[in-house]
Amino acid sequence: FxxxxxxxxxxxxxxxxxxxxxxxxxxxxxxxxxxxxxxxxxxxxxxxxxxxxxxxxxxxxxxxxxxxxxxxxxxxxxxxxxxxxxxxxxxxxxxxxxxxxxxxxxxxxxxxxxxxxxxxxxxxxxxxxxxxxxxxxxxxxxxxxxxxxxxxxxxxMPRRKIWLVTACGERCLATYVFHILGGMLISAVGVYGSSCDGSDAPIWAEPAIVAFAVLSALFWSSSFMWKALWPILDPPVHLILRSD
Structure with a gap:
């Protein structure tokens, strides 16, 4: 929370x-x-x-x-x-x-x-x-x-457009805000060990974290999730404000 x-x-x-x-x-x-x-x-x-x-x-x-x-x-x-x-x-x-x-x-x-x-x-x-x-x-x-x-x-930052990277970068706010939910999921799998501080993490933990981080970023910054989360990330406050 x-x-x-x-x-x-x-x-x-x-x-x-x-x-x-x-x-x-x-x-x-x-x-x-x-x-x-x-x-x-x-x-x-x-x-x-x-x-x-x-x-x-x-x-x-x-x-x-x-x-x-x-x-x-x-x-x-x-x-x-x-x-x-x-x-x-x-x-x-x-x-x-x-x-x-x-x-x-x-x-x-x-x-x-x-x-x-x-x-x-x-x-x-x-x-x-x-x-x-x-x-x-x-x-x-x-x-x-x-x-x-x-x-x-x-x-x-690079000025040129790069396939997938540029589009995800434009929608990275969703990744920044909700990445903790993905972190909770991979923590439940056991990548941080039983103590959750990494001291007894399994040998496959670091590659798994990197791979999951990439997949998680692609998921949260996808066009589908962006459309679904946009009302939360940018609340339509104009609907409750007077026009004058």
Whole structure:
């Protein structure tokens, strides 16, 4: 249930977007609001081991969703230049090295910073307003780093169309959202061993996981599943909104 967090976030984003889009500069306002909400730690919860969906995940990634919608609406295009791929590689490498160089204390500290994980207390800056405002600054910087990494990744991707791969890539959202269901199925077969941590996994486990991952991706990104899942992945909120 918890691993379907992106699906629940996606539904919320689609429902909130028509209203948020009425604001001036929706990307900037969502960026600022998410930084304040998550950085000041006004909402505290411990979703691990429960059926809860962390509200901070929903709020923290909303600016990137608004950024993607803006790019689609404004018809942003890739930078077509001989230096676009090297620039993309450099941007991606620069962001990738940050969590390695800027290591924070704690087992899940980098996850809390870079993946917007839940925290019950400040891991940097100490408790109180000082630590909270430092987290606000981090929440302002991290989405910028994510946006740079996305830009770099997109400029590294092949431009030409490749049979099957391109079509599946266009429908990969279904794979991303529902891959956990396939993971539960192959786990039941026993590829992770009796302890489910891989320590006593059978010798055929890794080839089976790779083969199943390919088949699962083809299944979830097929045109049939895309048509079946599209109302869930892109809820028709226009049906409940007033035309004026």
């Amino acid at each position: 918890f691993h379907l967090w992106y699906l629940f976030s996606l539904i919320f984003w689609r429902l909130a977007l028509p209203y948020w889009w009425r604001l001036h500069y929706p990307v900037v306002t969502s960026w600022m609001a998410a930084a304040l909400f998550c950085g000041l730690n006004a909402y505290q919860a411990d979703p691990f081991g429960t059926w809860m969906i962390d509200v901070k995940y929903i709020v923290a990634y909303f600016p990137l969703f608004c950024l993607g919608v803006t790019g689609k609406q404004e018809r942003w295009e890739l930078w077509e230049n001989k230096w676009s791929r090297p620039a993309g590689a450099a941007a991606l490498a620069a962001v990738a090295v940050m969590p390695i160089v800027l290591v924070l204390p704690g087992d899940f500290s980098n996850g809390i910073i870079w993946a917007y994980g839940t925290r019950l207390h400040n891991i940097v800056g100490g408790e109180g307003w000082g630590g909270n405002f430092l987290m606000v600054l981090l929440r302002l910087v991290v989405p910028l780093a994510h946006a740079i990494a996305i830009w770099g990744f997109l400029h590294l």
